[in-house]
Every structure is written in structure tokens, then in C-alpha cells.
Amino acid sequence: MSARKNTWSTEDLQNLDNTYQMHPWSAMGKESYGLDVFDSASGIYMVNRDGERFIDGPGGMWCVNIGHGRREIGEAMTHQISQLGYASPWTSTTEPSTMLARRIAEETPGDLNTVFFTTGGSSAVDTALRFVQFYNNVKGRPEKKVFISREKAYHGSTYLSASVSGKERDRKFLDTNTDFVRFLPNVNPYTRPDGMSVEDWRDAKLADLENMILEVGPDKVAAFIAEPVLASGGVIVPPEGYHQGCLEICRKYDVLYISDEVVTGFGRLGHIIASEKVFGITPDIITCAKGLTSGYVPMGAAIFSDRLIDEIRADDHADILFSNGYTYSAHPVCAAAALKNIEIIDQEGLLEHVREISPHFQDRLKQLGEKHRIIGDARGMGLIGCLEGAVAPGMPEEKRLGIDLEFGELINAATEKRGLLVRPIINMCVFSPPLVISREEIDVMFDILDEAIAEVEAEMLS
Numbered sequence: 001m002s003a004r005k006n007t008w009s010t011e012d013l014q015n016l017d018n019t020y021q022m023h024p025w026s027a028m029g030k031e032s033y034g035l036d037v038f039d040s041a042s043g044i045y046m047v048n049r050d051g052e053r054f055i056d057g058p059g060g061m062w063c064v065n066i067g068h069g070r071r072e073i074g075e076a077m078t079h080q081i082s083q084l085g086y087a088s089p090w091t092s093t094t095e096p097s098t099m100l101a102r103r104i105a106e107e108t109p110g111d112l113n114t115v116f117f118t119t120g121g122s123s124a125v126d127t128a129l130r131f132v133q134f135y136n137n138v139k140g141r142p143e144k145k146v147f148i149s150r151e152k153a154y155h156g157s158t159y160l161s162a163s164v165s166g167k168e169r170d171r172k173f174l175d176t177n178t179d180f181v182r183f184l185p186n187v188n189p190y191t192r193p194d195g196m197s198v199e200d201w202r203d204a205k206l207a208d209l210e211n212m213i214l215e216v217g218p219d220k221v222a223a224f225i226a227e228p229v230l231a232s233g234g235v236i237v238p239p240e241g242y243h244q245g246c247l248e249i250c251r252k253y254d255v256l257y258i259s260d261e262v263v264t265g266f267g268r269l270g271h272i273i274a275s276e277k278v279f280g281i282t283p284d285i286i287t288c289a290k291g292l293t294s295g296y297v298p299m300g301a302a303i304f305s306d307r308l309i310d311e312i313r314a315d316d317h318a319d320i321l322f323s324n325g326y327t328y329s330a331h332p333v334c335a336a337a338a339l340k341n342i343e344i345i346d347q348e349g350l351l352e353h354v355r356e357i358s359p360h361f362q363d364r365l366k367q368l369g370e371k372h373r374i375i376g377d378a379r380g381m382g383l384i385g386c387l388e389g390a391v392a393p394g395m396p397e398e399k400r401l402g403i404d405l406e407f408g409e410l411i412n413a414a415t416e417k418r419g420l421l422v423r424p425i426i427n428m429c430v431f432s433p434p435l436v437i438s439r440e441e442i443d444v445m446f447d448i449l450d451e452a453i454a455e456v457e458a459e460m461l462s
């Protein structure tokens with residue numbers, strides 16, 4: 001046992017945590033959180049202070065793509081720190097950040113070759129949105145400022161990225177800018193009216209975008225921002241052809257397309273960048289983070305089409321500054337970690353592995369949906385999955401609200417005691433395990449889910 005373990009008990013740490021820390025999405029009414037205290041992790045497993053081992057179903061927060069405990073990342077960072085721990089991105093550059101920018105540019109489609117490094121996903125989205133505002137100001141059309149986003153979208157926690165996030169509950173007690181943001185209605189095919197085909201649903205969703213642009217006025221709409229798969233909004237996979245249709249509409253009205261690949265990038269769908277390879281689109285700007293460093297250190301990036309940069313460079317704009325950036329932009333130690341992360345993805349064939357095992361993952365997920373009456377929808381793509389609860393026929397009245405509000409928590413409690421963590425989101429639970437997960441481990445994970453759902457189902461139907 002390490003000295004640290006001897007010094008502080010789990011309870012001590014939880015008490016100190018309650019006293020001194022505020023965590024993301026803290027419920028302010030709660031006096032005590034009793035959060036899990038983890039001590040170590042390796043591969044797809046996390047171990048708490050009592051030595052209990054759990055499969056990390058959410059992959060941290062959709063980010064631990066190469067798995068936990070990779071010493072190579074630590075070694076790459078240690079080497080970089082001993083060589084050069086920091087250099088100002090304002091006045092200098094470094095080999096790791098330059099090599100990383102080049103590698104990302106090689107992976108992004110079309111002419112998206114200009115990489116701006118940030119400190120995470122929110123700052124990547126913030127940078128993308130600020131760049132669009134800047135671009136239109138420089139081009140002499142300051143009225144072209146409206147961003148179109150979608151209900152259930154999540155793009156981050158800065159003022160600007162939260163302003164384009166469409167999760168209703170998150171907007172409740174926080175101010176966001178509503179002057180220049182519009183939201184399209186839910187694109188989830190699961191919510192389409194009875195009898196409507198998925199193709200008709202897709203066309204209706206495309207019409208929503210076109211109508212919104214026309215309603216606001218194309219000369220006022222700056223950009224459309226979309227996650228290829230809406231992740232935190234409940235793993236919403238839009239119908240086939242949706243993104244291509246959206247891009248065509250954007251092109252028709254001179255509206256820029258920002259593809260937010262913070263979750264989908266770096267392997268989750270079997271490719272470093274999914275926009276073109278999975279969804280057939282070459283957007284104008286791509287944002288990424290999370291899997292870029294597999295969560296080992298904070299880093300994100302916004303990647304811009306050279307066309308946009310060239311348009312700004314043209315004429316006599318040499319003296320205009322894009323005054324946006326962070327002390328830790330292009331951080332050499334984070335870049336070294338990201339380069340090692342990509343090397344591991346390459347050397348271990350993780351993209352091929354994800355493409356190979358995803359059908360099995362998705363099959364097992366769908367089977368749960370078919371088998372259990374309290375599952376309304378089982379959906380996903382690549383190595384992302386979501387189970388959405390539903391009130392089953394015959395369920396006692398007093399239990400129904402539990403499914404609507406607590407399905408995720410109930411499933412999480414039932415899986416946790418069987419050694420699996422999932423991420424509860426109100427009436428859903430989602431998972432995106434490390435990409436190194438094997439076929440056998442996928443089976444263990446879904447066997448646990450199967451048992452856990454059966455337990456919750458029995459309780460809810462009694």
C-alpha cells in the first residue's frame with residue numbers, strides 16, 4: 001500500500017472533497033456527494049481505494065481512447081518536460097506542436113490544413129465560433145453572425161460554446177447569448193411520428209435547417225454547428241445522408257459548416273476524423289479534443305479550411321490580428337502526449353480494431369433493446385452506445401416517473417455493483433469504452449448490462 005492510501009481514508013477524501021471542491025454539473029442542493037474515489041487504472045479497468053475493479057464504460061468522459069495506464073504517454077511527456085516544458089505560442093513554436101499540426105492536417109479532409117491548438121473541447125469550439133465572427137467582420141459583413149445549432153447539442157462550457165449548446169436543462173439557471181443563436185428541433189429518428197419513414201424524417205430535418213436559414217435570412221446566418229453524433233444529448237445518430245444534406249444547404253446559402261468532432265474524433269468511429277470517412281462531408285471547420293490525447297492531458301484543436309484563411313489573407317489585411325488564444329495553446333508537453341497517443345493508435349491498429357469489433361458491440365446493444373421491456377431505444381455507432389428507458393406496459397403508476405427521471409441512475413447502480421461503470425443521463429445511460437476493449441470484454445460488459453437491466457426491470461414491474 002502506498003503512503004497516500006495510509007494517510008487518507010476514502011471517507012476522509014470524500015469529506016474533504018465535499019468541503020473544498022466543486023465538480024462539473026454539481027447539484028447545488030446536495031450537501032454530500034460521496035463520489036467514487038479511484039486510485040489506479042489500467043486498460044479498460046479502473047480500481048477504487050477498496051481495490052474493487054470496474055470496467056470504465058464511459059471511457060472516462062468519452063476520452064480515454066487508448067486505455068488507462070499507458071506508460072509510453074508518461075515517458076513521452078517526461079522526455080519533453082526535461083527537454084522543453086513550455087514555450088510561448090505567441091512568439092515561438094516547437095517541434096511537437098508543429099509535427100502534431102502536420103499530422104492532424106494530414107487526417108482532415110479537403111483543404112482543412114490550418115490547426116489552432118486549444119486547451120480542450122470548449123475552447124476549440126469557442127475558437128471556431130470566434131473565428132467565424134472574425135472572418136465575417138474582416139470580410140465586411142458584420143451582420144452575418146447567427147449560429148444555427150440543434151436541440152440536445154452539447155458544444156462546451158464557455159459562454160459562447162454553451163450558447164450554442166441546446167440541452168434545455170443545462171441552460172436553465174445560466175445566462176447564454178440568445179441574440180445570435182437559433183436551435184433546430186430534435187433530429188433523433190427515435191422521436192419521429194409513428195408511421196414516418198427514416199428517409200422522410202431526414203428530409204423533414206433538412207427542411208428545418210433550410211427554413212431556419214431562410215427565416216433568419218442567409219445574409220445573417222454565419223454558420224451551422226453540428227456534432228456528427230450528438231453525444232451527451234443521448235448518442236443521437238442522425239439518419240443516413242443527413243450531414244451531406246445539411247452541407248449542401250449550407251453551401252447553397254453561403255453558411256459555414258462546423259463539424260464538432262470532440263467525441264467522434266480520434267478513433268471512436270474507427271477513423272481519426274469521421275466527418276468525411278463516415279459521413280461523407282468536408283466541412284469548413286472541425287473541432288476536436290478528448291481522444292486527441294486520450295484524456296491524459298488537456299488539449300483541443302480547431303482546424304480551418306485554407307480557403308477561409310486565404311480569403312482573410314487576401315487584400316490588405318496583413319495588420320489585422322485574430323486576437324484569440326491561450327497561454328497553453330500548442331503546449332509542447334501536451335503535443336508530445338498527443339503525438340505518442342496517435343503513434344499508439346497507429347502501431348496497435350486501433351482504428352482497424354474499432355471497425356472490426358463495432359458491429360459486434362452494436363449487435364449486443366440492439367439485442368438488449370429487443371429483449372428488455374423497459375428499454376425504449378438501444379442506439380449507437382462505432383464504440384458509442386446509449387440505452388434509453390421506456391415505461392413498459394403494465395408498469396405500476398408510481399414507478400413510471402422513476403423510468404423518466406432516474407433510469408440512468410438505476411442502471412448505473414445495478415451495473416456498478418457488478419463491476420461496470422456507465423454514464424447516467426436522466427432517462428438514458430451511455431457508454432463509450434476505451435478503444436482497446438476486446439471482443440470478450442465487450443461480451444462481459446453487455447452480459448453485466450443484461451443482468452442489471454433485468455434486475456431494474458423486475459423491480460420496476462413489481
Ligand SMILES: Cc1ncc(COP(=O)(O)O)c(C=O)c1O
Nearest residue numbers: 120121122154155156227262263
Ligand atoms: C461534442 C462536444 N463538444 C465540446 C465539448 C466540450 O469539451 P471540453 O469538456 O473538453 O471542454 C464536449 C464535451 O463533452 C463535447 O462532447
